[in-house]
Amino acid sequence: MTTACPTGHNTTADLIEDAAQRYAAKTFIHDSGRNLSFETVFMQVQHLANALVARDFGSGDRAAIWAPNCAEWIIAALAIQYVGGTLVTVNTRYKAGEARDIIADSGSSVAFVVDEFLGSNYAQELENENIVGLEHIVALPAPNSLNETTYHRWIHEGERAPDTLCAQRDTQRLATGPNTVSDILFTSGTTGRAKGVVTTHGQNIHAFDVFSDILGLDETDHYLIINPFFHSFGYKAGWLAALLRGATVYPMAVFDVPAVLKAISTHRISVMPGPPTLFQSILMHPDRDAFDISSLKKATTGAATIPTQLIVAMRETLGIDTVITAYGLSETCGLVTMCRRGDAPDIIAKTSGRAIPEVEVGIMRHDGTLAPPDETGEIVVRGFNVMQCYFNNEQATSETIDKHGWLHTGDIGSLDCAGNIRITDRLKDMFISGGFNCYPAEIENQLLNHDEVAQAAVVGMPDERMGEVSAAFVVRTPKSQLLEADLIDWSRQNMANYKVPRRIIFTETLPLNASGKVLKTELRAML
Numbered sequence: 139m140t141t142a143c144p145t146g147h148n149t150t151a152d153l154i155e156d157a158a159q160r161y162a163a164k165t166f167i168h169d170s171g172r173n174l175s176f177e178t179v180f181m182q183v184q185h186l187a188n189a190l191v192a193r194d195f196g197s198g199d200r201a202a203i204w205a206p207n208c209a210e211w212i213i214a215a216l217a218i219q220y221v222g223g224t225l226v227t228v229n230t231r232y233k234a235g236e237a238r239d240i241i242a243d244s245g246s247s248v249a250f251v252v253d254e255f256l257g258s259n260y261a262q263e264l265e266n267e268n269i270v271g272l273e274h275i276v277a278l279p280a281p282n283s284l285n286e287t288t289y290h291r292w293i294h295e296g297e298r299a300p301d302t303l304c305a306q307r308d309t310q311r312l313a314t315g316p317n318t319v320s321d322i323l324f325t326s327g328t329t330g331r332a333k334g335v336v337t338t339h340g341q342n343i344h345a346f347d348v349f350s351d352i353l354g355l356d357e358t359d360h361y362l363i364i365n366p367f368f369h370s371f372g373y374k375a376g377w378l379a380a381l382l383r384g385a386t387v388y389p390m391a392v393f394d395v396p397a398v399l400k401a402i403s404t405h406r407i408s409v410m411p412g413p414p415t416l417f418q419s420i421l422m423h424p425d426r427d428a429f430d431i432s433s434l435k436k437a438t439t440g441a442a443t444i445p446t447q448l449i450v451a452m453r454e455t456l457g458i459d460t461v462i463t464a465y466g467l468s469e470t471c472g473l474v475t476m477c478r479r480g481d482a483p484d485i486i487a488k489t490s491g492r493a494i495p496e497v498e499v500g501i502m503r504h505d506g507t508l509a510p511p512d513e514t515g516e517i518v519v520r521g522f523n524v525m526q527c528y529f530n531n532e533q534a535t536s537e538t539i540d541k542h543g544w545l546h547t548g549d550i551g552s553l554d555c556a557g558n559i560r561i562t563d564r565l566k567d568m569f570i571s572g573g574f575n576c577y578p579a580e581i582e583n584q585l586l587n588h589d590e591v592a593q594a595a596v597v598g599m600p601d602e603r604m605g606e607v608s609a610a611f612v613v614r615t616p617k618s619q620l621l622e623a624d625l626i627d628w629s630r631q632n633m634a635n636y637k638v639p640r641r642i643i644f645t646e647t648l649p650l651n652a653s654g655k656v657l658k659t660e661l662r663a664m665l
Contacts (some may be wrong), residue, residue: 147347148316149339150219153381154180161357161384167377168388168405169209170282176384179213184307185296186217186289191307192299193274195248197222197314200322202241203368204228204260205252207389210278210289211367212377214250219339221310225321226334227368230255231574231634234263240324244334244529247273253287254280256392281391316340322529323370325468325575332580334529335468345471345523346379348494352476353409353436354460357384360433361409362401364390364416365573370472375411375438375464385409395419399429406433413573414444415605417452436460438476446487453483465490465559469538469545471523474499475559489558497521501553502544511555514562518544567658569598569606574636578658581608581637588628590618595648595656599641599665610639611648611661620644 147153157166158180167174174182195201201218203225205211218225226244228237230252241249241264249272251261261277277287299307320339324332355361361380365372367389380387388405390397398420401407410416417439420426437458444463452458463486466473477491485491493499498520501509509515524545527535539545551561567578578596585594593613598606614620622642629638643664649657 147343147382149314149318150216150320150343150378150381151311151314153343153378154183154216154220157381157384164357164384165386166381167209167212168386172209174209179209179216182213182293183216183220184304185293185299186213187220187307187311188296188299188303189292190217190223190248191221191310192295192303193248195221195223197310198224198319199248200224200226200244200246201248201250202226202228202244202246203250204230204232204237204241204264205250205278205367206230206255206281206391207363207367207372208252208278208281208391209389210250211389212387214276214278214289215367215373218248219314219320221307222314222318224319227321227323227373229368229634230366231636233632233634234260234267235632236634237264238267238269240332241272242269243332244322244324245271247271248276249274250276250278250289252280253277253283253285314339316343319526321373323368323468331583333531333534336526336529337471338526341471341523342374342378343382344496345473345494346374347382349375349464349473349476350379350383352478352494353379353438353462354479355379355383355385355409355436359383359385359408359436360388360405361385362388362390362398362405362407364393364398364410364412370466370468371411374472395423396425399423399426399431402431402434403429407431408433409436410434411438413570414439414448415572415603417456418448421448421451421455432457434458438462438464440464440466440490444487446484449483449487461486463487463490465561467547467549469525469547470497470519471525473523474519477558485558489554489560491559492557493521493559494523497523499553499557499559500544501551502546506540509552511553514550514552517547517549517551517559517561519547520544567597569608571598571601571607571636572604574634576606576608576637578608581610581633581639584633584637585610585612585625585629585639587632588620588625590615590620591625593648595658595661596639597658597661597665601640607640608637609641609643609665611643611645611664613646613648614644 158177161176163175165173166176278289322334363376367373452461462477464476475491477486500518501515502518520543581596582594592615595611599609601607649660
């Protein structure tokens with residue numbers, strides 16, 4: 139089935155070409171003091187696309203990006219997709235070993251990797267992993283760096299490409315359509331092994347055309363993107379939505395409240411999505427009144443539950459006219475439901491709104507029947523936004539999408555009579571730390587790589603600033619004298635910061651049920 143966007147744009151190539159004509163010299167990306175117009179971005183996308191084609195990168199080939207939010211991330215993504223390639227996103231919090239798994243599993247032949255970031259040389263660390271099938275590592279400039287990198291050399295090379303190469307690029311671009319795979323976003327799951335979610339150009343553009351309409355995004359907006367581009371919140375609800383509407387984006391590489399307040403004041407930011415913790419941090423910041431943030435008028439956020447008072451404070455204290463909560467997951471292009479402008483604060487805080495047009499949301503009982511309003515069950519979704527499949531994983535796909543086309547989210551919730559969804563629980567064991575989804579099985583598997591860890595069970599532990607953080611119950615190997623501080627330090631070196639346990643509880647045994655599964659309810663009670 140062909141999935142076309144209602145606006146008539148079928149691919150991101152269509153979007154950037156149209157925007158270059160429609161908005162021309164208007165700034166699309168403001169990054170590190172640079173203003174890149176829509177037409178400049180389009181030219182650089184074509185140049186980088188030439189460099190890819192020159193290396194036999196073609197339709198269906200995959201290229202990964204492992205870098206913080208920056209202009210080069212957007213240009214690389216659009217260039218990959220311009221010639222029919224598939225974008226693979228990699229979490230910037232990952233260590234090199236974690237990034238290696240994603241890049242290897244995806245079969246990426248090219249990786250765009252930041253040169254230096256947060257004290258590490260990402261490009262060099264990835265080079266040291268010697269990933270089979272990865273032919274090119276393209277170093278992207280570090281934030282605020284003026285150093286020339288491989289990325290610049292590829293751009294310059296593509297600018298001088300012969301006509302024959304440009305013709306080949308255009309042939310591949312014209313062969314790209316709404317059903318061409320645009321990206322694979324890897325999502326960790328309860329099994330502990332990340333699965334690649336496959337979606338197409340048409341699906342994503344359709345979904346975020348709707349998102350932009352509901353939010354009221356337009357070409358006058360200045361959009362501060364704090365959410366990371368490797369996630370659908372920063373990529374699809376971020377710069378892709380801005381490209382659809384001609385808005386100017388301001389990527390932020392590292393979250394910092396004073397920097398956010400300064401950016402809003404300096405650049406007259408009007409749109410800023412983010413997790414509830416972002417807005418709570420702004421409201422609590424002692425220097426907030428020193429900045430003029432009156433330009434901020436549109437915001438989206440989301441979580442299982444949000445205090446109603448936070449929504450009221452966002453409107454009344456921060457002066458944000460449009461505050462919308464939403465619900466989505468990678469398997470649905472990142473979008474399922476949204477509140478609407480004008481909804482009451484209690485609806486916005488206690489629910490995640492109603493299904494977007496052409497999407498069905500239901501609550502399914504254990505017997506496979508759909509539940510009536512106000513009955514709790516598993517949230518299921520059906521519509522154009524449902525992923526194509528999990529990459530190279532037919533079994534997981536069939537377990538997630540049933541024969542009737544319902545995608546089983548694993549989230550628990552209920553619908554009210556108006557169709558507003560109330561999420562009562564996330565995945566059974568998943569918890570959210572500072573806006574990042576934490577999957578205990580994934581952290582447990584990583585802890586088991588330590589020579590002195592025999593068993594591990596991870597649960598979420600309440601934290602005032604982050605919402606929840608990781609707590610690990612660990613059974614040591616015989617004769618081990620492993621200390622809490624040593625295991626936490628090892629974790630910092632081997633896993634993303636948001637996964638690192640803040641507390642280690644050593645125990646002789648883990649509580650198990652009759653079938654041998656760890657009783658995490660007991661572990662939570664012990665905390």
